Amino acid sequence: MEMSEISKPDLVDVLQQEGIKINRNNFALCPFHGDKSPSLKVFPDSQKFHCFGCGTHGDVIDFIMRYRGISFKESLAYFGMEGKPTPEILERREGAKRKKEFRSFLERWRRKYTNAMIDRLRELERLDATIRGDPTMNGDEPWEGVELTSEIPQLEWKIELLQSGDLSTMIDIYEDFVR
Numbered sequence: 238m239e240m241s242e243i244s245k246p247d248l249v250d251v252l253q254q255e256g257i258k259i260n261r262n263n264f265a266l267c268p269f270h271g272d273k274s275p276s277l278k279v280f281p282d283s284q285k286f287h288c289f290g291c292g293t294h295g296d297v298i299d300f301i302m303r304y305r306g307i308s309f310k311e312s313l314a315y316f317g318m319e320g321k322p323t324p325e326i327l328e329r330r331e332g333a334k335r336k337k338e339f340r341s342f343l344e345r346w347r348r349k350y351t352n353a354m355i356d357r358l359r360e361l362e363r364l365d366a367t368i369r370g371d372p373t374m375n376g377d378e379p380w381e382g383v384e385l386t387s388e389i390p391q392l393e394w395k396i397e398l399l400q401s402g403d404l405s406t407m408i409d410i411y412e413d414f415v416r
C-alpha cells in the first residue's frame with residue numbers, strides 16, 4: 238500500500254519537536270555531522286531536507302530513521318502512522334515532548350526572572366544615584382545603601398547571561414534559582 242503523504246507529520250514540526258532550531262532562512266545545524274554553521278536546509282513546501290555539509294537528505298521519515306537510529310517500520314510507528322509503537326519508541330517520543338515542554342517553561346521563567354532582575358537593577362541604580370548626589374550618605378560612616386549598590390555589577394552580569402538565551406546557561410541559572 239502506498240503511504241499517504243497527508244498522514245506524514247510536518248517536517249518543520251518534527252525537527253522542532255526533536256529540539257532542532259531552524260533559523261529564518263530555513264537552515265539548521267545538521268545533527269548528522271559536526272556542523273559549526275547551519276548547513277542543513279529545510280524545504281517546507283516539498284517537505285524535504287538537504288545538508289550542504291554532509292549531503293544527507295530526504296523527508297521526515299528519512300530524518301527520524303537516521304536521527305533516532307530506528308528502522309522504517311519503527312519510524313512509522315514513532316509517528317503513529319502504522320502499527321503499534323513499542324514502549325521504547327513511546328518513551329523516546331515522550332522524552333522529546335517533555336524536552337520541548339521544559340524548554341517553553343524555561344523560556345517563560347527566563348522572561349519573568351529577567352524582568353524582575355531588571356526592576357531590581359533600576360531600583361539599585363536609583364539608590365546609587367541618590368547616594369552619589371548626597372554627600373551626607375557618602376561620609377565616613379558606611380551606610381547600608383552602599384552595600385546594596387555593590388550588587389549592581391553582579392546583577393548586570395546575571396541579566397546579560399539571562400538575555401543571551403543560551404539553553405545550558407539558562408538551566409544553570411534556573412537550577413541555582415530553585416536550589
Ligand SMILES: [Zn+2]
Pocket residue numbers: 267268269270272276277288289290291292293
Ligand atoms: Zn550534515
